[in-house]
Amino acid sequence: MTVLLTVLAGLGLGLSLIVAIGAQNAFVLRQGLRGEHVGLVVAVCAATDVTLIFAGTAGVGVVLERAPVVVDVVRWAGAAFLAGYAVLAARRALHPGALRAGTEGARVPAARVLTAVLALSWLNPHVYLDTVLLLGSVAGSHGGDRWWFALGAALGSITWFTLLGVGARWLRPFFARPAAWRLLDAGVAVVMATLAVLLVLRPV
Incomplete structure (x- = not known):
């Protein structure tokens, strides 16, 4: 029973963190609607x-806390990518021609989708x-049961992305x-642009 409760605790917290409007979820939703490379995404x-969940459970978080420069590099690179993606999404929303090419045209190569989702x-x-x-x-606060907590959180992520993409x-x-x-x-553009600005103005 203790193990089950620990798994459920991980599942609940994992879902509460991931089920929110964000760049990753917006991309998965869009690919799911297009029916394009959904399994890959x-x-x-x-x-x-x-x-990352299992890495954190293993103690990698301590390393990140002691190497803030790594987080800064990721922050700026992420802001630049999100800003670029926001521009592309805004262009699709504002120009019908670009929209048609982006939604009804030829399938986007898997390599391009893979690069974007990575x-x-x-x-x-x-x-x-x-x-x-x-x-x-x-997870670490659960002592010997920490891996069960991590398993629950991992199941939460797998379940959510599967439901979002397939559903x-x-x-x-x-x-x-x-x-x-x-x-x-238009919504994707706003989300991406907002996240990019927040990453620059509000350091992690």
Whole structure:
């Protein structure tokens, strides 16, 4: 029973941290709606979280706390990438031609999607705060059961990304209208730009 409660505690905290509007979730949703390389995107996002959660549980968070320069490098690189992605999303939302090419044109190569999702997953210092530092610290407080807590948090990430990517198909009837895509891309642009500004103005 203790193990089960620990797993559930990890699952609950993991979901509470990941189920929020962010760059990664916005990208997964968009790929799910397009039905394009969904498995790849979900796998990368989930694998990233699982890796960082277990790294934090193993004590890597202590290393990051002692090497703030690493976080700073990630912060600036992440801000630059998010700003660039915000511009692309805004262009799709403002220009119907760009929108059509971005949603109804040829499929985007898997390599390009992989590069984008890797950047969104690894160039966001808040990911390290949530997984390595926060979840890792809470896991450590469970003593011998810390790996069960980490397992619960990892299951939370896997479940969420899978539901978001695969479940997006149920929203496709709504996004059959070009206006809906423009609204989505406008929202993505705002989220990406806001996160980029926050990373620059409010150091992690």
